[in-house]
Amino acid sequence: MNVPDRNTLKQTLKQRRQNLAEKFSDKALFWSGCAPSRNFPANTFPFRASSHFLYFAELPLKNAAIELDNGKLTLFMDNPSPESILWGGQKPSRDKIAEEIGADAAYPVSDLANYNASAATIAVPNPITYQQQCEYLQREIPEPSQAQGKDLDLIQAVIGLRLSHDESAIAQIRQAAGVSMEAHQTGMKATAPGKTEAEIRAAMESVIMAHNQTCAYGSIVTVHGEVLHNEAYHHTLQSGELVLADVGAESPGGWVSDITRTWPVNGQFSATQRELYDLVLAAHDACIEAVAPGVEYQDIHWKAAAVITEGLVELGILQGNVSDLLANDAHALFFPHGVGHLLGLDVHDMEDLGDLAGYAPGRQRSRRFGLGNLRLDRALQIGMTVTIEPGFYQVPTILNDPETREQYQNMINWERLAQFSDVRGIRIEDDVLVTGDGAEVLTSSLPCECKTIEEIVNARQI
Amino acid sequence: MNVPDRNTLKQTLKQRRQNLAEKFSDKALFWSGCAPSRNFPANTFPFRASSHFLYFAELPLKNAAIELDNGKLTLFMDNPSPESILWGGQKPSRDKIAEEIGADAAYPVSDLANYNASAATIAVPNPITYQQQCEYLQREIPEPSQAQGKDLDLIQAVIGLRLSHDESAIAQIRQAAGVSMEAHQTGMKATAPGKTEAEIRAAMESVIMAHNQTCAYGSIVTVHGEVLHNEAYHHTLQSGELVLADVGAESPGGWVSDITRTWPVNGQFSATQRELYDLVLAAHDACIEAVAPGVEYQDIHWKAAAVITEGLVELGILQGNVSDLLANDAHALFFPHGVGHLLGLDVHDMEDLGDLAGYAPGRQRSRRFGLGNLRLDRALQIGMTVTIEPGFYQVPTILNDPETREQYQNMINWERLAQFSDVRGIRIEDDVLVTGDGAEVLTSSLPCECKTIEEIVNARQI
The missing domain is CATH 3.40.350.10 (Creatinase/prolidase N-terminal domain)
Incomplete structure (x- = not known):
């Protein structure tokens, strides 16, 4: 190592x-x-x-x-x-x-x-x-x-x-990211109908352990991706479901990575899963494209929200004007968390300091639904490492809430949404270093990033 | 489950x-x-x-x-x-x-x-x-x-x-023991020269994780068995070395098992390793034979000490009269810990209570070398679960201590001992339920217990 x-x-x-x-x-x-x-x-x-x-x-x-x-x-x-x-x-x-x-x-x-x-x-x-x-x-x-x-x-x-990492830190984050990617690839290969979430988790964490690294945080490996921080692993995987795995390794010196991939249990995405997967991936790619020194991270959050909103309008799940939908936080019904956070020696770097690190002086958390969960509100600077992790979820407690249903009744086509019931949760998360040129994705050290639908389908079949 | x-x-x-x-x-x-x-x-x-x-x-x-x-x-x-x-x-x-x-x-x-x-x-x-x-x-x-x-x-x-477990508790300890045994068998199969301790640990713990159980304590998986609670996993396994693995699972309800096996990296025990392995196994078997309601656990500790001392005299490592050697704690130079402890919801059951559970009222820890590390000094009773875990170790800080060498100069044949330098540490540990008939080994749920030299050599080759 x-x-x-x-x-x-x-x-x-x-x-x-x-x-x-x-x-x-x-x-x-x-x-x-x-x-x-x-x-x-x-x-x-x-x-x-x-x-x-x-x-x-x-x-x-x-x-x-x-x-x-x-x-x-x-x-x-x-x-x-x-x-x-x-x-x-x-x-x-x-x-x-x-x-x-x-x-x-x-x-x-x-x-x-x-x-x-x-x-x-x-x-x-x-x-x-x-x-x-x-x-x-x-x-x-x-x-x-x-x-x-x-x-x-x-x-x-x-x-x-x-806030800005030196070479030694970046080398170790890279090392953790490489091991994490290997874990995700192993998880994809280990997946099959009839196996349990616990078995996939074991396959993934054993890669991290075999490299003598540790898990940077409690792994999420679940067919219930709509539970954002799911800690249980008891479900048996059924054909047609998606596995959401949020698993990251930590180097011996404590530098971490944080990666999420979502893949189909039976190796193939359904048409509805493809639509929403590609939408989340488009948001992910657009955000990474936007990363550069001086860019406000909150703007990247809104970039994800905009791409997701546009996509959901195109799919007929949301209805109305994109700007109005964003202003009403309609995207947050399906994407209730922030687009990412600082990454370094902690998976939410320096969160022991409350929001002192995540929020620039004078700024504080919004009270808006969704935006209030954003952990980072600063201008990006060279050497900063952040996650980019948009997602799409159907969270029952959000979508079944009578007040919410009333408030958003004209913005959501519930019948259309029901056609996407085989998507409980999709998240795609990478670790991104801010460089003078823009961004470098640190989680791309494997020959294949296992990120596009084609790559995932291939990885599942290897 | x-x-x-x-x-x-x-x-x-x-x-x-x-x-x-x-x-x-x-x-x-x-x-x-x-x-x-x-x-x-x-x-x-x-x-x-x-x-x-x-x-x-x-x-x-x-x-x-x-x-x-x-x-x-x-x-x-x-x-x-x-x-x-x-x-x-x-x-x-x-x-x-x-x-x-x-x-x-x-x-x-x-x-x-x-x-x-x-x-x-x-x-x-x-x-x-x-x-x-x-x-x-x-x-x-x-x-x-x-x-x-x-x-x-x-x-x-x-x-x-x-102190005495009911049926529900015993069922769950059995469940944890079965998973642990599977982990040990997997560890044996995964072992090969050139692999790392971390890789063997990963293979073992992934079995426990795949069953949706947890590790009851920090796993010991090492070629340096002489470090009693070794927490590092960075060594590369060399042909001729022994792997000592002390790994136990915990059921979802918190009931635990605690198992140690020791096996050769290259699949074969050397002549010297065989001698000492069989000696530790003989002590282990004699102790289990002695388990019965009413028997003092300290007597079982001394049974282990006696068998080990007799064996070491036969091998020419110790010299003198067995009783004198025992009285001088010569065995403790090679077996410095107690023969076991209570097992239940904690791997050292109720050790949060200090020695209140481990030691019968009125009794307290001895100051004698070795005996002072005994965690249990009570009469056995039906339903009690204890570990039986004798061992042989060459601990440098003990054997190289000038005072020790002087004190034991006539009791140890140092030249003979040097011939056994390919044995750093051997421990064989099982979980034993005290029954009306004597004892039941809970860690024998697999068709093969992977305990005798023959069983281990077979398990390594499967």
């Missing part, structure tokens, strides 16, 4: 520290966190270090902290105990780790008790670590969305850095 | 409540817990309900609580919100769930705020839920190992129930 070599790692981390120092002149402390317990203390979930920590330390060190002070890096971590070596094997010492990440000094964690510098920090979303942060800094650390003063300054500085 | 039908479930839960009422006459409140966040609030680890809650409610309900009051069951949970239905799909209502588990009454969670009964409870090892427990009961809930008064009474009553 293309793991960055040690000198590159050290150089990358040094550059990130210098970039931070330019934006933030105070001391900053970042905690890595610990693995939460599953059902009893010794049986934990897999450890995932805090993303802000990973950004500046890259290594997933448990129970560690780093201080950044004008480019100077101090590491706080304990040497492995004899007990931990017996159960967990030999691990590198504090000094070895300090050398590897280019730290200027290294101390045991307990030295944080004597740490009386008034450092800024960012609350870790792990209650045990959060408690330690408050204790060591002897103050109530605010929730990131409530931060003020130097904590807020630090958050804004970190956002400034993490 | 053999999921209990609704009437059986209701009947089982009613019986468990009645059993509790016989041992505990006060009110008891159990919380299910919530899914901890991974890197930001919306990106959580998979939800795992608290085991005590599962025991009395069976269903993995998020953010719910139940009150048990002399056999009467009250459910506290919220109906799904419109937002949660959009993202997570339609879920059963509170009343539907109440009907399913046979609750006598059901209220929203907020009603716990008016809950002024002085109920006993058990602290959940999830800091967010723990906080809720303290707030709703308006007192500092003690850590289970520090519990007193009615909380301790409740803990002892629950231990009394959970």
